Structure formats: C-alpha cells, structure tokens
Amino acid sequence: MEIKKKVAFYTLGCKLNFSETSTIARTFQNEGFERVDFEELADIYVINTCSVTENADKQFKQVVKKAMKLNNNAFVAAVGCYAQLKPEELADVNGVDLVLGATEKFKITDYLNDLSKNDMGEIHSCEISEADFYVGSYSIGDRTRAFLKVQDGCDYKCTYCTIPLARGISRSDALENVLQNAKEISQQDIKEIVLTGVNIGDYGKGEFGNKKHEHTFLELVQELDKVEGIERLRISSIEPNLLKNETIEFVSKSRTFVPHFHIPLQSGSNQILKLMKRRYQREVYTERVNKIREVMPHACIGVDVIVGFPGESDEHFLETYNFLNEMDISYLHVFTYSERDNTEAATMESVVDINIRAKRSKMLRGLSVKKRRAFYESQIGTHRTVLFESENKGGYIHGFTENYVKVKTPWNPELINTLHEINLTKIDDDGCARMEFTKIMNYQL
16 A cells, blocks of 8 residues: 655745645645644645745744754745745755745645755746736634635735735635635534635735726625625734725624724824825724724724834824824734835835834833733623634633634533633633633534
C-alpha cells in the first residue's frame, strides 16, 4: 500500500488567509496527501504569509526554522501576500524551496516535482496586474466557525497599504458560488460563518470579470440570510463609506446576521485621513456608529486605528484619542504605523519617532481595555445566545455571544460547538463574562 505524503500548513495574518489556506489544503487532500498539524512531522510545510503585520520577515523565518527542526529534509513552500511582494527575500531564507505569488498559490500542487530540497528557493510570481481572476475559498478547520471569502483585491489607494500590490484589483465571487459555498459549510455542522475579503463592502465589482457591480453587498447579505442550516452570519471588517444604512437596517432585522460590526477608522483627524487617502471623513464614521446604535443599541462595534502615521502631530493624535473616547464603540484594534516599501507614505516627510509611535499605541490600547470593559458591563443582566468553542483553557470552555461578548463556564466537552441561551451575570478578573443557562438549544445530552 502506498504511504501518503504528509502536508502541514501555517497561516500568518488575516481571516482571508485562513480561508485560502483551507482551500489550498483541500487541493492537497484531493491529490492524495494527508494533512497533519504543523507541530507534526510532514513531508511538505506550506506557509501562507502576510505583508500587513510588522516583522513579517522575522515571523516567517521563525516558522521556517520550526519546520526545519521538525524535519530538515522537508519541502518548504511560501505562498501569499509577502511571497508576492518580496519573493526574492523569502527565497533567500535557509530551507525555503518554493515561493508562489498571488495567482500561483492555488495551483501549488502543479509546482511540486519530486519534493527534493532546492539549493535556492524557486520563485513563481506573476505581475500583480495578472491577478485579475477570482478563486473562491472557505475555511472549515475550526468546527465552530468558518471563514467564507466573498471578495479579493482592492482598488483603493490608501497611502500606507501594500494590499493592492500583493492581491491585485478588486474582484468578487459570483453570487451563486458564495451561496453554494455557504450551503456546503452549513452541511458540515458549522454554526457560524464569517464573511471575509480584502474590501468586502465592494462586493459585486468584478463578479463577471468587469468593473460593473452585478450585485451589491446588501444583495449578498439578503441572499445569504435565506440559506438554510446556518445559525449565525458575521460581517468581518467593512469600510465606513461602504457600510450603507440599508445594510445596517437589514442586519438589525435579520434571521442570521449578528449585531457585530468591525469598521476601520484609522484616524480621528480629517487631515490625517486625507494624507492616508481614506475615502471618508470622520463625520461619516460618526453617522455609521449613530445609525448602528439607533437600530441595535446592544451591537458590538470594533474599530481599526493606526498611530504614528507621517505628519501625525500630538494634536492630531489627541483628536483621534478624544474622538474614540467620546464615541460609543466596544473595542479597538491598534496598529503602530510601519513603513512599507513601494507605498506613498514611506516617502512622506514629518516621520513620527518610533518611541512616540509606541507611546501613542499604548495609550489607545489602554482606551480599548476601558471601552471593552464598559461594553461588557452594559451587557450584564441581558439575555444572549452563546456559541461555545472547542478548547479547554484552564478548566473553562469559552464562547462568544452574538454581539461578541466573550464568556466562560466550567469545562464540559459536550458544550463544544453548541448554541445556548444564557443570561450574562458578571465580569471575571480576566475580563471574560460569566453566565447562567436559561434554555438549552441544539444540544443533546
């Protein structure tokens, strides 16, 4: 009997990368490979890279080192955003055999020959202008939640961002494909789907290979809401200028879409937003938050913000801090600005000192802790539904309510991947909410 070759995957970066890793893994499995955990001995290690996080090269080198420690004869392939932007840099890393760019990563098995180690990483990377076709993806590695990719690429020209260089133009999956993928996921006993993409509010553009919008994001949301067998749908990050009032209103009445929005702000100063070439001013952001609060007072609202962008003075930063402090939001994802090659911002003057960037980042992270605590406290005494995850952390099982409050209760493996109606009772020392069951749903003892 032929012994199956083993393949392992490591994903750096965003939800979109996780959905694509899962799709690439299924390609390997369809070709007779056995998928194993990255901590295990494998014949091939595939690393899906990210260009957004700081120290992307450092992280990548650590992961390669880990793979080589497990099996120094293993074949190591790098794919994804960083592989598209800096293929030579990755190919130079000791142990790397293959580097595939934006369009090649989904055909990875075509590039595997005899799996013998190369002296130098072999590069197959297209011009990013060629990344104009769409490959649908979804992840079903984590049983409780799946990431469903609906869109890829971006036509925006934010001055700090390399994503258009790494992923190409904005393009979308056909509506029937998205619905088909959602049906496939729902048949796997997965309770929650997270919609993901680079710029998901731009959904519909490029659906039929042209620049016209055949469908809108609102139509996508309306159609997904009808798919049977899905308990929850969650919208991942969406641009404030593309989050329309109609979508907010639809979510507030929806059968499956949960009251949780993650809306990038990046700066609370209109002057800095202009330098960043963002497509809105802070007033638009205020309108979106007010609209959500009007129709869904209990909604969770997350915010992305960048500190230390070139030209950000103390006054600009305080404008951002005060804007966020006064806004009724639930948590922040704080990014410290770091220069990226081939971006407009990297050549700008008035560079902010690294130590000042760190200090500002710390201040906003502190504000985030305060905001999350206040949001959780506002939910104490309310009736919610929680979906439990699969890990035993210190004798507790954790889960998230529909409006993204993290809860914990003593470990019980029978709760994994089940939905329950609960009351939120108090906040623990670790910041998680405690709860009591009110009614059991979808759960056989």
